[in-house]
Amino acid sequence: MDSTSTRKLGFFFSDHHRWLLQHIHKRLRNHADAEDTAAETFCQMLGARVDPDSIQQPRAYLTVIARRLIFDRHRRRQLEQAYLEHLARLPEAVAPSVEEQLLLIEALVTIDQVLDGLPAVVKATFLYSQLDGMNYADIAVKLQISERSVSRYMKQALRQCYLSEMQP
Amino acid sequence: MSRPALDRVGEQAIDWMVALRAATPDDALLQRVRQWLQQDPAHQQAWNRLEQRLGQPLAALHGLNQRAPGQAAEARRLLLQPTRSRREVLGAMASLGLFGSALWGGWRSDTAQGWLADLHTARGERRSFTLSDGSRLSLNSASAVDVQFDAGQRLLVLRHGELQIQVARDRQRPLRVRTAQGQVQALGTRFLVSQEDAATRVVVLQHSVRVSLVDGQSTELQQGQAALLQGHHIERLTDEQQQRAAWLEGRLEVLDQPLHSVIDALRPYQRGYIRLAPAARDLRVQGVFALDQPLQALAALAEALPIKVEHFGPWLMLIDLKTA
Numbered sequence: 001m002d003s004t005s006t007r008k009l010g011f012f013f014s015d016h017h018r019w020l021l022q023h024i025h026k027r028l029r030n031h032a033d034a035e036d037t038a039a040e041t042f043c044q045m046l047g048a049r050v051d052p053d054s055i056q057q058p059r060a061y062l063t064v065i066a067r068r069l070i071f072d073r074h075r076r077r078q079l080e081q082a083y084l085e086h087l088a089r090l091p092e093a094v095a096p097s098v099e100e101q102l103l104l105i106e107a108l109v110t111i112d113q114v115l116d117g118l119p120a121v122v123k124a125t126f127l128y129s130q131l132d133g134m135n136y137a138d139i140a141v142k143l144q145i146s147e148r149s150v151s152r153y154m155k156q157a158l159r160q161c162y163l164s165e166m167q168p
Numbered sequence: 169m170s171r172p173a174l175d176r177v178g179e180q181a182i183d184w185m186v187a188l189r190a191a192t193p194d195d196a197l198l199q200r201v202r203q204w205l206q207q208d209p210a211h212q213q214a215w216n217r218l219e220q221r222l223g224q225p226l227a228a229l230h231g232l233n234q235r236a237p238g239q240a241a242e243a244r245r246l247l248l249q250p251t252r253s254r255r256e257v258l259g260a261m262a263s264l265g266l267f268g269s270a271l272w273g274g275w276r277s278d279t280a281q282g283w284l285a286d287l288h289t290a291r292g293e294r295r296s297f298t299l300s301d302g303s304r305l306s307l308n309s310a311s312a313v314d315v316q317f318d319a320g321q322r323l324l325v326l327r328h329g330e331l332q333i334q335v336a337r338d339r340q341r342p343l344r345v346r347t348a349q350g351q352v353q354a355l356g357t358r359f360l361v362s363q364e365d366a367a368t369r370v371v372v373l374q375h376s377v378r379v380s381l382v383d384g385q386s387t388e389l390q391q392g393q394a395a396l397l398q399g400h401h402i403e404r405l406t407d408e409q410q411q412r413a414a415w416l417e418g419r420l421e422v423l424d425q426p427l428h429s430v431i432d433a434l435r436p437y438q439r440g441y442i443r444l445a446p447a448a449r450d451l452r453v454q455g456v457f458a459l460d461q462p463l464q465a466l467a468a469l470a471e472a473l474p475i476k477v478e479h480f481g482p483w484l485m486l487i488d489l490k491t492a
Contacts, residue, residue: 009480010480013480013484035440035441036441039440039441039443039484040441040443042480042484043443043484043486046486079246079247082246082249083243083246084366084399086242086246088399088400090236090239091236092400092401094232094235095401096232098366098367098396098398098403100232103228104229104232104243106225106228107224107225107226107228107229107243108225108229108243108246108247110222110225111222111225111226111243111247112247114221114222115247120248123247123248124244124248127244127247127248128244129189130189130222130226131226131229131230131240131241131243131244132240132241132244133240135189135190135191135192136189136190136191137191151186151190154185154186154189155182155183155186158182158185158186158218159174159182161218161221161222162174162178162181162182162214162217162218162221163174164221
C-alpha cells in the first residue's frame with residue numbers, strides 16, 4: 001500500500017475515531033475493549049485496502065465492521081474459555097503446555113471463523129471428515145443424510161475455505 | 169462485503185479434494201490427482217491455497233489427538249455448539265448489560281478495574297507506596313492492587329499489572345499476594361509478582377516465598393528463583409529472571425525473549441494500541457530499553473530486527489515483518 005492511501009486512511013480515522021469510539025463504547029461499556037475494537041476496525045480497512053474516498057457513508061460503514069468485530073470477540077472468548085476449561089481437565093501427562101494451548105485455541109478460532117455462517121449440518125459434515133477422519137459412508141449414517149449430500153456439503157465447506165481471506 | 173467468485177481451477181481443486189476425502193483413496197485416484205497437479209502450476213497453486221487455510225489448525229488439533237485420543241472429537245463438539253446469529257447475540261448482551269461485566273471481565277477491563285482498586289497506576293506511571301505495616305510496595309505501569317490489612321492478616325490482591333514488594337517483618341500477620349491463579353506468601357523477603365494473561369509470574373529477589381495455586385498445590389521458591397503459576401500447574405523457570413525487576417529503575421532488560429513479550433512489556437507505557445503481526449511474534453530480542461520512552465524503544469527494535477513500525481496517529485501502531 002502506498003503512503004498516500006495510508007495517509008488518507010490516517011486522516012479518515014482521525015476524522016471518525018472519536019465518534020466510533022463512543023459508538024463502540026456504548027456497546028462494550030469498557031474503554032480498553034472499545035479502544036482495541038476501534039483500532040481493529042481500522043486494521044480491517046487497512047487489510048482490505050479500502051480507499052476512504054469511495055466510502056459514502058463512513059459511519060454506517062464503520063458500524064458494520066465494528067459490529068462484526070464485537071461479535072467475533074465474544075465468540076472467540078466463548079470458545080477459548082470452553083476449550084481451556086476442557087484442557088485443564090486433561091491428565092497432566094498429556095496436557096498441553098501454555099504455548100501449545102495458545103496454538104490450539106488459535107487453531108480452533110481459525111476453523112470457527114472459516115466455517116462461520118455455514119449451516120450446522122455442513123459444518124458437522126466437514127468436521128467429522130477433517131477432525132475425526134471419518135469416511136463419507138460413515139458420516140452419512142451418523143448424520144442420517146445421503147452420501148451424495150455428504151459430498152455436496154464437503155464441497156460447500158471447502159468452497160468457503162478456498163474463498164476465505166487469510167487473516168492479517 | 170462481496171466475496172470473489174470461485175475460479176475454474178479452484179473449483180477443480182475442490183472436486184479432487186472432495187473425492188480424496190470420501191474414503192481411503194485407491195492408487196488410481198491418487199495417480200489422477202497427481203497428474204492434475206502436475207499439468208499446470210496454477211493447479212498446484214489452487215491446491216496449496218485450499219490446504220493452506222486450514223492445514224495448520226487441523227494439524228495442531230490432530231497433534232493433540234495423537235497424544236490424547238478423543239481430543240479432536242472434543243474440538244468438533246465445541247465448534248458445533250450452536251451459535252446464535254450476530255444480531256441476536258449483540259442484542260441479548262446489550263439488553264442484559266453484560267458487556268463490560270462478567271462476560272468480558274477478564275479480557276481487558278484493566279481500566280475499569282483500576283479505578284475501583286485501592287492503589288493503582290495509570291499508563292506510563294510507576295509509583296511506590298509505604299503500606300501501614302511499613303512494607304514498601306512498588307507498582308509498575310497500569311497496575312492495580314487492593315490492600316486488605318487487619319489484625320489477623322496482610323493481604324494484597326493484584327488485580328492486574330505487576331508489583332514488587334519489600335516486606336516488613338511481622339510474625340503475627342503473614343503477608344500474602346493473591347492473583348487470579350493463586351497466592352504468594354512472603355517468608356521475610358522482597359519479591360516480584362506479575363499478573364499475565366493466563367498466568368502469574370513470581371520472581372524472588374531476596375530470601376524466599378511460598379507460592380500456592382487455587383487448588384492447593386504449593387512449593388517454596390528461594391532467592392533468585394522464579395515460577396509461573398498456571399491453572400493447575402506451577403512451572404519453575406530455569407532461565408534468568410532477576411532482570412524483570414529492572415522496571416523499578418525505569419528500564420526494560422531483555423536477555424533473550426520473543427518480540428511479543430517485549431511488546432507486551434512496553435504496552436502499558438504506550439498510549440494507543442500496538443498490533444503485532446503473527447509473523448513477527450517470535451523474533452528473538454536482546455537489549456536494554458528505556459520504559460519511559462516506548463517510542464524510542466520501538467525505534468531501536470526496528471533497527472535491530474527485520475521489522476517495520478507504522479504509526480497511524482497517536483492511537484494505533486502496526487508492527488510487521490519488513491517485506492523484502
